[in-house]
Structures are given as structure tokens and as C-alpha cells.
Amino acid sequence: MSSPRPESQPEQQQTPPGTLGEMDPKPDHGEETYRGSGKLTGKAAVITGGDSGIGRAVAIAFAREGADVLISYLDEHEDAEDTAKYVREAGRKCVLVPGDLSDRAHAKTIIPKAVEEFGKVDVLVNNAAFQMSHDTLEEVSDEEWDHTVATNLTAMFVLCKDAIPHMPSGGSIINSSSVNSDMPSPSLAPYAMTKSGIANFTASLAQMYAEKGIRANSVAPGPVWTPLIPATMPEEKVASFGQQVPMGRAGQPAELAPVYVLLASDEASYVSGARVAVTGGNPIL
Numbered sequence: 128m129s130s131p132r133p134e135s136q137p138e139q140q141q142t143p144p145g146t147l148g149e150m151d152p153k154p155d156h157g158e159e160t161y162r163g164s165g166k167l168t169g170k171a172a173v174i175t176g177g178d179s180g181i182g183r184a185v186a187i188a189f190a191r192e193g194a195d196v197l198i199s200y201l202d203e204h205e206d207a208e209d210t211a212k213y214v215r216e217a218g219r220k221c222v223l224v225p226g227d228l229s230d231r232a233h234a235k236t237i238i239p240k241a242v243e244e245f246g247k248v249d250v251l252v253n254n255a256a257f258q259m260s261h262d263t264l265e266e267v268s269d270e271e272w273d274h275t276v277a278t279n280l281t282a283m284f285v286l287c288k289d290a291i292p293h294m295p296s297g298g299s300i301i302n303s304s305s306v307n308s309d310m311p312s313p314s315l316a317p318y319a320m321t322k323s324g325i326a327n328f329t330a331s332l333a334q335m336y337a338e339k340g341i342r343a344n345s346v347a348p349g350p351v352w353t354p355l356i357p358a359t360m361p362e363e364k365v366a367s368f369g370q371q372v373p374m375g376r377a378g379q380p381a382e383l384a385p386v387y388v389l390l391a392s393d394e395a396s397y398v399s400g401a402r403v404a405v406t407g408g409n410p411i412l
Contacts, residue, residue, distance in 0.1 A: 143259075143358040146179070146203055154352045156184040157381035158213060163191030166392040171245035173237060173290065175199040175228060175282070176255030178207035180353030181303065184380035185252055185387045186210050190217035192388055197222040197241045199255065203354075220244070228255050229277035231285060238289035250391040251290045253283040253325075254303040258318035260360045272317055279321035280328075287332065296340030299391045302329045304345040306406045322347075326402050333400035342399035344390045349406030352377040373408025 161184075172189050176182040177198030186196050187210070196214050198221065200207045207223050214221035222244050226233040241248050257278040261267050283302055290300070304326040311319035325345055332343035349372050350356075356377075357365050368377050383405050389395050390403070404411035 144201055144203065144354065146206055146354055154180070155379040155381045157187055157384055160381060161188050161191055161384060163193065166192040166388055166394065168193030170194040170249035171241065171247055172250035172252065172391065173197045173199065173241045173248055174252040174254060175286065178203045178210055181348065181351060181380045181383050182254040183210045184384040185254065187213045188384035188388050189391065190214040190219040194250065195220040195245055197224060197244065199224045199228065199237050201225065201227060228282035229274050231281060234282045234285040235289060237286055238293065242293050247295060248290045248293045249295065250299045250301065251286060252301045252387060253286055255282065256303065258315055260314045260364065262314060264316065267317055275317040275321060279318070280324050283325060283328070291336065291341060294341050297393060298341040300332060300341065300343040301387055301390050302345045304347045304402060306347055306349045306409055306411065308347055309411045310409065330400050337399060344399060344401045344403065346383065346386055347402050347404045347406065347411050348378065348383055349409055350377045351383060352379060372406060376407065378405065378407055
């Protein structure tokens with residue numbers, strides 16, 4: 128991609144979960160750069176956390192590759208509508224479903240809505256996540272622990288369980304893990320634990336549903352410039368975010384989307400049980 132990529136960002140902070148409008152600099156989701164080639168023609172996809180960040184980049188890419196998209200998001204309505212605009216400009220259908228995925232009752236409405244709108248679910252991308260930075264375990268409340276597990280793990284379980292009966296052979300589950308699944312940051316202990324669980328759960332799914340022709344893979348991003356960062360990290364850590372990786376900078380959401388496209392496509396028909404590192408040079412073991 129030829130768009131310029133900032134190597135650092137100024138100190139800044141937002142209220143969780145964060146919005147694109149307040150970010151400096153604005154992330155690149157591939158709005159001006161991603162070009163599709165029909166890799167997902169005729170497919171129907173569900174993407175959680177699709178209003179911004181990696182989810183937004185994936186939604187734009189999927190639509191330009193020919194997929195209809197349902198976007199689940201919390202309450203960032205302006206960001207979600209903007210993402211939907213790009214999906215619809217690509218000539219694809221976009222369904223927006225706001226609500227808190229940590230509420231199991233709400234999580235259970237997502238797949239039925241997709242089946243109602245599309246008649247099937249070819250691709251499920253579990254991408255929504257919660258994190259918060261803490262220096263000690265004493266700072267992590269019981270409520271925050273439960274919320275992190277409910278958002279990052281339980282919602283993934285619910286959506287996978289609900290989607291699989293509606294997935295045809297060739298279906299693809301893609302779960303967003305993290306470099307923290309392999310190299311846990313002590314300040315993100317609850318989040319890192321869930322990301323390891325996501326990678327492990329995904330590997331189990333790959334074996335469980337191979338005979339049905341359903342593939343399951345996880346993507347392990349390194350530091351990526353999304354609203355989650357200024358909304359969950361101290362200002363000084365935001366300013367240095369990404370500088371620790373060999374490439375020396377945070378990734379842009381647009382740099383993740385092609386991996387999700389590949390894993391969703393029939394071209395990856397023999398790829399299942401993988402954890403794909405997109406980390407700016409940090410290895411995943």
C-alpha cells in the first residue's frame with residue numbers, strides 16, 4: 128500500500144471504547160487504498176467490533192471483495208454508520224446491530240439477525256474486544272475481570288455455537304487473538320489471558336469441524352492504531368505505542384485486512400488451525 132504511515136502519535140486519551148473522530152492521526156482502514164478482486168463474491172459475513180479499527184478495515188475489504196456484511200458494535204453509532212457507507216458504496220448489503228456483546232442475551236441475537244438478512248453465515252469474524260491497562264492485579268476489579276471474559280471469550284463462544292449450524296461447507300471462522308497470546312503484557316493481564324484462550328479455542332474448532340468443511344483460524348495482531356489504544360492506555364504509553372516492535376511503529380488496520388480476506392476466501396481451503404502473526408516483526412511461537 129502506498130499511503131503514508133505515521134511512525135508515532137501524540138499523547139492523547141479517550142473515554143472507552145473510543146471513537147475515530149478524536150484520534151490523532153486518523154487510522155488508515157483502506158478507505159482510499161483497498162481494491163477488491165472478487166475473492167468473497169456471494170458470501171455473507173458477520174463481523175463483531177466492525178465499527179472501527181481492524182473490524183472496520185475488514186468490513187470494507189470484505190465488501191469490496193463481494194461479501195454482504197453484518198456489523199456488530201457497542202454504541203459508536205457515527206463510526207458504524209460511516210463504515211456502513213463504505214460497505215454500501217461497494218454495492219453490498221450492510222446490517223448494523225448495536226449492543227453490548229458482554230450481555231449473553233444480546234450476543235445471542237447476532238447470528239439469528241444475520242440468518243434473517245442473508246439466509247446463511249459464510250464467514251464469522253469475532254473481533255470485538257475489551258482491554259484496560261493496570262500496573263497491579265489489585266487494580267483489576269471483579270467486575271472488570273468478568274466484563275473482559277464476557278466480551279472477549281464468552282461472546283466468541285456464543286457466536287461460534289450459533290453460527291456453525293448455518294455455515295455451509297467452505298465456511299470460515301476467524302477469531303482475533305493477539306501477540307499477547309504468546310507474549311503477554313503484564314499491564315494487560317486479563318486481556319492477554321483471554322487472547323491466549325481465543326487462540327486455543329480456535330485450534331480446537333479447526334479440529335472439531337474439519338469434517339464439515341468449516342475452517343477456523345485466528346489472527347494475532349501486534350500493536351495496531353485503533354480507538355481502543357487511546358481509550359485504554361495512559362497518555363505516555365499511547366505516545367510510544369508500537370515503537371517496541373522491530374518495525375518501530377504501530378500497524379494500521381488496513382495492514383490487517385488482507386489476512387482476514389485470505390482466511391475468509393476459498394483460496395485458503397487448506398488453511399485451518401493457524402494463528403497468523405501480523406506483529407511488525409515480533410515472532411509468534
